[in-house]
Amino acid sequence: MSNSVPILDIKNLSVEFRTRSGVVKALENVSLEVFRGEIVGIVGESGSGKSVSALTAMGILDPAGHVTAGSISLGGLDVLGASEAVLQTMRGQQASMIFQSPRTALNPIRTVGNQIGDVLHRHNMADRQHLREMVIRTLKTVRIPDPERRFDAYPFELSGGMCQRIMIAMALACSPELLIADEPTTGLDVTTQAAIMDLIRDLSRERNMATVLITHDLSMAADYCDKIIVMHAGHVVESGSSHDLFTSPRHPYTAKLMKATPNGGGSLDDIASIHGGLPDLRGLLPPCRFSGRCERHEAICDSGPLDAKEVSPNHFVNCQRPL
Amino acid sequence: MKRNDKLRIIFGRLTQAIPSIIGIIIVTFILTRALPGDPAVYFAGPAATEKSIQEIRTSLGLDKSMLEQFWIYASNLASGDLGVSVSTGLSVKEELIRRLPASLELTFLALLFSIGVALPLGIAAATRPNSWVDQLCRIVVTAGVSLPVFFTGLFMVYLFYYILGIAPAPLGRLDIIYLSPPSVTGFYTIDALLDGDIETFGAALSQMILPAITLGIFTLAPLARMTRGAMLQVLSSDFIRTARASGLKRSTVLYTYAFRNALLPILTTLGMVFSFMLGSNVLVEKVFAWPGIGSFAIEALIVSDYAAVQGFVLAMAILYVLLNLTIDIIYTLVDPRVGLES
Known part of the structure; x- marks a missing residue:
């Protein structure tokens, strides 16, 4: 299935928001592919650019946001070049989105x-x-x-x-061929959450849809997704199959994110928080936007542009010093 | 909700208004008596003697105690008698029946004009923030609130009547060459139409256009501002994003989804503006010699014409109650979450 053409193909997408207090580089060089029949999770903290990626793919980004580079192909349609009329017909028919609350x-x-x-x-x-x-x-x-x-x-x-x-x-x-679910279970109680997620999974399997699940809940992504993309501060930091990502996370952020996720057996003390917050996305930023929060940060991290490295088949990590 | 339930609730709301109307009757009675000036002295004239003033006072019933006076007033009111206006010599009821429709007709047309301009302007401004339409909206709003009504009125008369000569003379509801149509509703335009008299209809309408626009310009500002604000807020809400993400047409998103939701605050403003207009269009009535209720009330107030002032306030109070009820009913039609019970 991964040999065919992806339904959603985002390549090197950069998005900026022009605000009163400066230009916010919300997305930089984001690439992702979603194929028919697979469920792809996009995981990250609030403000990491998950929703912005999805809204841009649907062509309904806030007018303050501008795509500065990259391309988006959705079912063969060039989203960034298409007219509003074409996009309108596309929305709901080829791709649709569900939201939180x-x-x-x-x-x-x-x-x-x-x-x-x-x-x-x-x-x-x-x-x-x-x-x-x-x-x-x-x-x-x-x-x-x-x-x-x-x-x-x-x-x-x-x-x-x-x-x-x-x-x-x-x-x-x-x-539609593509369904984007943006935090579909936020604000629902736990039993309902599971029922809704089961429903989304069953329907996307039945209809052989391409599905994107945006969530900040790693364990949910692990339960329902075939592939996971981890985002941090507008960068894709790691991507791979759920299994690879969970058994051997290679990016320090992914590893920390996993330690910060509660699992059934452990006590609250086992949960480690990730210190620091997302960097300010205005102004000059280091090549690796996680460097300010990273314990493995060294001079080489600031040396040059960061490219995705394939550490094992279909498992990519954007880090100079992966785990 | 069942039809019967609705009727019952509307009836309930009307009965709820009775205590406030009783309160209004008592308060206006006391307040009019607290007005400075003695009507007996006023009507006796400057050359009056102490004796003639006393005679007038007795004939007006003002020599009795307050309680007695109130009792007479209240029992007359109960039989539908609002008393006689001492300044015009006509019964207050007759005056109100003649003047209230004049004011209402003018206010309705002004409101129609202001809705017709303010809503499209507000919607256009909200959909294109900081564009030229938005700037235009801002200018109109500022001009609307800052230009005094008597100024816009006089300016319009000067421009359209004196300079251009396309408007009729600002001398009341109908040019003297026309006969007023047989009274059914008291609205000259509607009565003329009912009578099948197109010519009188045109004449009545052309008399109304300038004062209605003058009044409308003033009320346009809060309406346009509220429309813009409410639309902006609704357009940024989650369900509009959903509607857009489902590919709905721009017009559907704008009108079926956004505008209907923005209608609630607009309705509230509309109700406020309407009641405000009714009572405060004195200036317009003065400029255009409009025989409305506002100029009647002001004249009555100046000469302490008790019966006239009380009649005016009572009529306004009842109008307010009906207006609020109408707004509430429209609310329930627009928003299923609003019940009439609360």
């Missing part, structure tokens, strides 16, 4: 059925007479009980988990 991500004053109907109608998946029927069929695919009744419900009448199911139904209504 599903309750606020849905229009509060429109019934959920109508919201899904809007998407179906926009992409000509159903005419007005059959819209309701189609929406109910879509609701059934995300295992919503009593879909006929739920059609007329408003988001505030549904639980968070139910709203996220609606979001998933909406995203998958037009059978």
